[in-house]
Amino acid sequence: MQYSRDKNLLLTVFFLFWLPVVLFFALDHRLLSQVRPALFWFNRDLAELTLIGIGLPRWMIDHPASFAAMDGLAVLLPIILLRSAIRNKRFSSALGWIFTVFLVLYILLADIFWQVHLEPFVIYWLLSLAFLTNSERRFYGILRICRYYFLYIFVSAAIWKIARGAVFNGQEMSDILLRHQGYLLAGDCDTWTCRFCSWLIDHPGPAQTLYIAAAVLEAFFLIGFFTRRYDRLLIALAVLFVVADLVVMRIPYWTLLVGTVTLWIGSDVRRPAIVIYETTHHENLPALLDLCETRFPRVIVFLKESSWQNLSGGQSPSDRWPRTEFIRQPAGSRNRPFIRSLFSFIRRHHCSHLHLSTLDNNLLVFALRIAMAGNVHISLTVHEVNAWFRDSFRSVRKLSESLAKRFLRRRVRHYTVFLPAIADHFRQRMPDAVTVFIPSRFYMGPSPRGAALPLTIVVPGSVEANRRDYESVAAFFETWRPARPVRLILLGDSDSPYGSAIVARFARLESSEFLFTSYKGYIPERLYEQKLREADLIWSPLRVHKTGGHDEPETYGLTTASGLTADLLLNNIPALVPAEFGLPEPFRKALLPYSSMEDIARLIDIGRQAGLRGDIDKAFVFFRKENFFDAFDRLTSPDYPGQKG
Amino acid sequence: MKGLFICFIVLQIGLDLAHSVTFFPFTHYGMFSAVEPRPDSVLVYKIVADGRRLQPADFTIYRWDMVQTPLEAYDKQTATHDYAFDKDRLQQGMRWAGAGSLYSALKTNLDNTGDFPSWYKSYLGGLLGHRIGSLRVEKAWYRWQDGRLLPIGKESWINL
Numbered sequence: 001m002q003y004s005r006d007k008n009l010l011l012t013v014f015f016l017f018w019l020p021v022v023l024f025f026a027l028d029h030r031l032l033s034q035v036r037p038a039l040f041w042f043n044r045d046l047a048e049l050t051l052i053g054i055g056l057p058r059w060m061i062d063h064p065a066s067f068a069a070m071d072g073l074a075v076l077l078p079i080i081l082l083r084s085a086i087r088n089k090r091f092s093s094a095l096g097w098i099f100t101v102f103l104v105l106y107i108l109l110a111d112i113f114w115q116v117h118l119e120p121f122v123i124y125w126l127l128s129l130a131f132l133t134n135s136e137r138r139f140y141g142i143l144r145i146c147r148y149y150f151l152y153i154f155v156s157a158a159i160w161k162i163a164r165g166a167v168f169n170g171q172e173m174s175d176i177l178l179r180h181q182g183y184l185l186a187g188d189c190d191t192w193t194c195r196f197c198s199w200l201i202d203h204p205g206p207a208q209t210l211y212i213a214a215a216v217l218e219a220f221f222l223i224g225f226f227t228r229r230y231d232r233l234l235i236a237l238a239v240l241f242v243v244a245d246l247v248v249m250r251i252p253y254w255t256l257l258v259g260t261v262t263l264w265i266g267s268d269v270r271r272p273a274i275v276i277y278e279t280t281h282h283e284n285l286p287a288l289l290d291l292c293e294t295r296f297p298r299v300i301v302f303l304k305e306s307s308w309q310n311l312s313g314g315q316s317p318s319d320r321w322p323r324t325e326f327i328r329q330p331a332g333s334r335n336r337p338f339i340r341s342l343f344s345f346i347r348r349h350h351c352s353h354l355h356l357s358t359l360d361n362n363l364l365v366f367a368l369r370i371a372m373a374g375n376v377h378i379s380l381t382v383h384e385v386n387a388w389f390r391d392s393f394r395s396v397r398k399l400s401e402s403l404a405k406r407f408l409r410r411r412v413r414h415y416t417v418f419l420p421a422i423a424d425h426f427r428q429r430m431p432d433a434v435t436v437f438i439p440s441r442f443y444m445g446p447s448p449r450g451a452a453l454p455l456t457i458v459v460p461g462s463v464e465a466n467r468r469d470y471e472s473v474a475a476f477f478e479t480w481r482p483a484r485p486v487r488l489i490l491l492g493d494s495d496s497p498y499g500s501a502i503v504a505r506f507a508r509l510e511s512s513e514f515l516f517t518s519y520k521g522y523i524p525e526r527l528y529e530q531k532l533r534e535a536d537l538i539w540s541p542l543r544v545h546k547t548g549g550h551d552e553p554e555t556y557g558l559t560t561a562s563g564l565t566a567d568l569l570l571n572n573i574p575a576l577v578p579a580e581f582g583l584p585e586p587f588r589k590a591l592l593p594y595s596s597m598e599d600i601a602r603l604i605d606i607g608r609q610a611g612l613r614g615d616i617d618k619a620f621v622f623f624r625k626e627n628f629f630d631a632f633d634r635l636t637s638p639d640y641p642g643q644k645g
Numbered sequence: 646m647k648g649l650f651i652c653f654i655v656l657q658i659g660l661d662l663a664h665s666v667t668f669f670p671f672t673h674y675g676m677f678s679a680v681e682p683r684p685d686s687v688l689v690y691k692i693v694a695d696g697r698r699l700q701p702a703d704f705t706i707y708r709w710d711m712v713q714t715p716l717e718a719y720d721k722q723t724a725t726h727d728y729a730f731d732k733d734r735l736q737q738g739m740r741w742a743g744a745g746s747l748y749s750a751l752k753t754n755l756d757n758t759g760d761f762p763s764w765y766k767s768y769l770g771g772l773l774g775h776r777i778g779s780l781r782v783e784k785a786w787y788r789w790q791d792g793r794l795l796p797i798g799k800e801s802w803i804n805l
Contacts, residue, residue, distance in 0.1 A: 028707040029772045036768070038759030041718045042728040047669035049735065055754035108669060115714045122670040153674045160678035175683045178789055182687035183713060185794045186787055187700050202792050218676070249677075252706050 002375070002638070003136045004089070006265045010143070011085055014127055015078050017258035022074050030114060032060075032067035037113040045118065048108050057112050074106055081131060096131035103128050120256040123150055127258065143262055150259035151224040151234075154241070158218035167215050173207035174200060181250065193250065200248075210248060217241055224263070231263040238263075270352035270376065273298035274636065277342055278357040282307035283525075283566045284381065284418065285357060286441040289321045290625050291632040299324040300351070302342045305331045306522070313529030335362055343369045346376055353636055356380045356412075363404035370411055377638050379414035384548040385426055385559040414635050418561035420584045425558055436631035440566035443623040446613065447533045447571050454485035454515065455608070458535035460528075460567050462492040463499035463518075467562070469541045469578075470502045476600055477509055487515040491531050495520040529570060537592075537607045538575035540564045557582050569623055572616040574607040576600060589619035683789075686797060690716045691783040694769060711772060716782065719761045727757050762803045780805045 025031045040057040042049070051057065060066045077099050084092045103125055110116035126149055130142045166172045178185075181197050189198060200207040217237055223230055238260050245251045274296045278285055282303065292299040299321070303311070305328045311317040317326060327345070329338040339362060346354060354376050359366060360383075370378060382388050388409075391402035415435045417423050423437040461468055470490075477488065494503050503518045510516050523531075532538070542562055548554040556562050565583070568575060568590050577583075579595040592603040606612065667673060690713060692699040701709045722728065732755055739748040762780075770777045782803035787794035 024707065028705065028711060029768075030707065030711060034771060036764075038764035039719070039722070039757045039761055041722065042731050043667075044665050044731065045667045045669055045672075049731075053735075053751045053754055055751070058754055061759060104669065114711065115718055118667070118669055119672050119674060122672055125670055156674040157676035157678065160673075160675040164675075164678050164680050166678045166680050169680050171683060172680065175681065176677050178687060179681075179684055180677075182689045182787065182794065183709075184701050185789075186687070186689040186691075186785065186796075187702070189793065191702055198792055201789065246706075250706055 003139065005375075006143075007085075007091075007130075007139065009265060010127065010130055010261060011082060013261040013264075014124075014258060015082055017255065018078055018124065019075070021255055022071075025071075025110075030110075030116075031071045032109065032113060033064075033071045035114050036064055036067060037061060040112045041115060043111055043115070043118075045108075045111070047104075048112050051105075051108055051112065057109070060109070070106055070109065073102055077102055085131075090134045091131045093132050093134070096128070096133075099131060100125065100128045119153075120253060123153070123256065123259040127261070140266065143265055146259065147262035147266075148225065150262050151221045153256070153259070154218040154221035154238070155225075158215050158222075161211075161215040161218070167212050170208050171204050173211035174202075174204040176211075177201050177207065177249075184250070193247075196248075210244075214241070214244065228266070235260045235263050270350045271298070272296055272353075273300065273349060273351040274353040274355060275342065275346055275351050276301045276303075276355045276357050277339075277359075278303040278307055279360060280304060280307060281358045281381075281383065282311045283563060284440040285311060287439050287625075287628070288355065288357065288381075288416075289324055290442055291438070291628060293321055293323050294625065294629070295632060295636065296353070298351075300327060300345065301325070302327045302329070302338065302345075304329045310522075310525035310528075313525040336365060339365055339369065343373060346373060351376065353377045353379070355636075358383065359408075363408070364400045367404035367407045367411075371407065377414070377636065378412050379416065379635050380408075380412050381416050381418075382422075382426065383560060384552065384554050385417070385422060385429065386552040386554050387548050389429055390552050416631075416635050418565050419557060421558055421582070422561060434634050436635050438628050438631050438635070439569060439623055440561075441569050442625045442628075443569045443620040446617055454487050455482065455537075455604075456487045456489065456535050457537045457539050457604075458489045458491050458532055459539045459541065460491040460532065461540070461563055463490055463494040463502055464496065465498050466546050467543060469543050473539065473541050474502065474505045476597055477506065477514065479597065480601060482513070482604075485513050485515065487517065489531055489535070490516075490518040491523065491528060492519065493521055493523070494518050532567060532570055532573070535571075535573050537604060538564070538567060538573050540567075540575055540577050540581075542578055542581050544578060544580045569620065572613045572620060574612055574616060576603055576607070586619050586622040590616045686786040686788055687794060689785050689787060689794075690720075690802075691785050691799070692716075692769075693781040693783075694773065694777045695779055708772060712769065715761075715765055715768070719765070720784075722757065722761075728755075762805055765803070766805050 022031075026034070029035070037057075038061060040052060040061070042052070060070075077095075081092070081095050081099050084095055103121075107116065107118060107121045107125070111118050123146060126142070126146045130139055130146070133139055133142070161167050169175075177197050178201050181194075184194050184197060185201075187194070189195060200210070217240065220237060221234055224234055238257060242253050242257055245253045274292050276285070276288065276292070276299070278301060285301070285303075285307075289299065289301070301324055303326065308317055308326055308328045312320045314320075317324070327341075329335070345351070354370075354373070356366070356378070359380060388405065391405065392398040393402060409430070413433045415426060415430075415433055416438045417426055417435065418437070418440055420437045423435050426435045427433075459468070459470075459473060463470060477486075488506065490503065490506070494500065499518075499520075506516045506518070517531075540562065542556050542564070544556045546554055546556065546560075548560060554560040564575060564577070565587065568587060572590070574590050574592050576592045576594055579593040579599075581591075581593070583591055592607055594600045594603055692712060699712060704712060725731070732752075735755075736745075736748050736752075739745055765782075766777055766780045769780065780803060781801070783799050784802050785799040786797050788797050789795075
C-alpha cells in the first residue's frame, strides 16, 4: 500500500513538474521546434560533446522536422508512461528506459541549442530511473540516491562558497549582482527589482549578509545526510531558497523543486506503535487495549485522568496492561494543549497508528492536525452513526464540525463499532470503508457470587430521561408485590432535577421488603463493577429511539450502542430490556425482552433460574479476544481493502 | 546500489575538481561561488528591433533570457573561433586515447556553419510575435558609478 502510494506520488509529482516544464518551454518560445537553431554551442560537457561529435546537432539543423518530433515526444512519452503505469498498476520497464534515455537526450540537446542549463535537470533524470523498476527495494533505493543527490546540490553550493572564499569576500554579492544584472541596470531602472539591485550593489554589507544567509541555508542541507528528521524543514528551506533566488537574482529555479519529493517520500517512515485517544468513554477501551497489546510492540494511550482512574475496576490499568504507556490529562487542564501533545508525540516518535476511541469535540482541531499528520494510519470508534454522517450548518460550531467531518470521512477509512448491526448499518452508509465490530470488553468468565439475598436488580447508567424510561421502572415497583425482599440499585449519577425526582419516587417505596440505593456524581469503576457483580438481574429500560449527543436521532442497537453491551460482558447476568431493543445472537442469550408489566414479573422469575447463567456463560465464550484478531487486523491494516475493494 | 552511489559521488567529486568540464549527469553546483574582482566594465547587448529598443521589463524572465543568451553564446563562439581551444584539447585527448582517426572522422561534425544573425532575427521575430524588418545589436560597455551604470563605449555588432 505504502509502496504503491509512494509510486503514485512520485509519478504525480514528477509529471506535475515535467509537463509544466515543457509547457513553459512552449510559452517562452524555447521548444526546439520554436528555436529551430542554426548553430550549436559548446558547453564543455563531455556528454554534449559526444552528441556533437557523432553529428546529431548538425543532422537536426539540416532536418528541422526532427525538432518538432523531439518536442512531440517530450509530451507524448510521459503521457504514455503515465497511462501505462495507471492502467497496469506497475511500471513498464521498456517505456521507462525509452523515457529515461529520451529525457537525457532532450535535455542535452536543449543545452546544446539554447543553453537550458543542465543542473536542475539532473534530478529529473535520476528520478526517472525509478520508473525502470517494479521492485519495491530498488524503487526506494533509487529514491534514496535521488534524495542524497538533492541534498548534495545544496551542500555542494555551500562547500564551494566556503572553499573558494566567496563567503569571506565582503564584496562578493555586490559584484555578482553587478556582473549578472547589467542588462537590468543599464535601462531606466524604474522597477523595484532594479532599484533593490542597485541598492544592494551600493551596500555590500547587507548584500553579503544575504549571500552568507544563502550559504548557511545551503549548508543546512548537510543534516539530511545524517537524519531524515528535518526533511520537511528542508523542503521549506528549498522553497525559500527558490523564492529568494527569484527575488534577488531573478533566477526562476523552480524546476529544481521536483527534488523535494525525495524529502517527502519516506520522510515519515513509521514505527509500529498505536496511539489511542480517549476522553470519557473509557468503558469501551479494555477490548481495544487487549488487542493492541497483542498486535503492537508499543501502545500509548492519551486519556483523561478520570478515565485512567476508572479504566479497570479490579486493578490498576498499568498492572492490567503492563506494556501500555498511559499519558494522562490532568483534571481541569485544557483539551487543546493535550491534543497538541498527542500529535506532537505521534510526530516525534513516528508512530504508525492513531486510533480515536472517542471523537466528540474539537473536530476541527483534529481535522487540521490529522491533515498535517502525514501517513499515519487512522481509525475511529463511532459511537453515534447518524451524528457521524449528518452535516448541519445551523451554528458556527455545527458548521465547523460539519466541515471537519467532511474532511475526516474522506481521510479516515477504518472504523470500529460496538455491535454487528451497527457495523452493517455503517457499511451501507460508507461501503468503501473498513468497518469492524469489536466489543467494548472481552468476556472473562463469571465472577464469584456472594449471598443471594435479597433479590438484587441493578439499573445501570446515568439517570436521565432521554436515554432510559425510569418511569416504567418506578411504575412497576409501585405495583409489584415480590415474594421475597428486593434491592433496587440505580447505578448511575442521579444528580439532576429529573434524577432527584426519580430517586424521591423510589425512596417513597422503601421498606424492609424494598431496599433502594442511588448515587450522586460519577461512580468509581471499582464500585460500579462490584455493584454489577452483586446483581441477580440487570434492568436496562432503554428508550430505543433517543436523541444523540449531537442532537441527532439515534437508535440503540442500530446506530448507537448503550453501555449495556459493556456491562453485560462483565459477568453472566441476565438483563431485562424493552422488546424493541434488538441485540445479536451472542448477546441475545442474556436478554429478557419485555413489552408489558406482566412480562417483567414473569421474566424476573426466569432470570433467577440457575441454568440461565450457565447458558449465558457458554454463549459469551464467543467474546474471547482470539475471535476478534481478524477484525482488529482489518481495522489496523492499511492494506486491507474496504468492503467494495 | 550503495556501491553505485559511492561511484557516483567519487565521479562527481572528480568532475568538481576538473572545474570547467562536466559530464552529464555530473555537473557543478557552485551557484555563484567564484571569487572574481569587481568588473571595471559591464557588457550589455543593446537590441533594437524595428527601431524599438528591447527592454527586460517588456519580457518575462525566461523570454528575456532567450533574447540575451543566444547573443552571449554567439559572442563566445566568435571570440573562441568556434571553440578552437576546446576542439584542440579534444583532438589531443583522443589522440592520447588512441582514437586520433576517430577524431578526424568526426571533425566536421564539430564545426558550426550556420548564419547566426539571420537566425537570430528570425527567432526574435517569433519571440516578439511578428516579423522583424530591421535589427541592430550593439555591444555597450558601462561602468558602475554613483549608484548607476554609466555608458563608457559601444560597438555596432549585428545590423540587418
